[in-house]
Amino acid sequence: MQCPKCLNTMKEGYIYNTKMPIMWLPKDEMMPLTIFGRPQNSIMITKTPFLTKKKAVSFYCRSCKFIITPVLDLDA
Template sequence: MECPYCNKEMEEGFIPASRMRNQWIKKGGKMPSTVFGTSKDGFALSEMPVWKTKKTISYYCYNCNIVIIPVKKFN
């Protein structure tokens, strides 16, 4: 993936989700009440890791020091 800021190639990686799904929650939003829930103030970035660790694909730009996560919403 090409960095949208500097146009250099980004390195692909992932964000593991081991006990609860990774989520993006807006500033000031509330966390889900259980590890099985999803916040109403955001959305899940990964599947629920029921029996094994799941991965959320992400890309890191060494030049800009940023991580970009293409969002595939899980509900």
């Protein structure tokens, strides 16, 4: 993948979670108190981990210190 900021090649890797799902939240929303909570305006990046770690494919630009992570399609 090419970095949208500097156009250098990004390195593929993963972001792992072990207890809570990884999600994007608007800055005025609070993180849920339990693993089952999901704020209305959240965007899920990984599912809730049950008995195993989950990982999200991510791309890292060493030049910009920029990470891109595609989000889950929960409707698929």
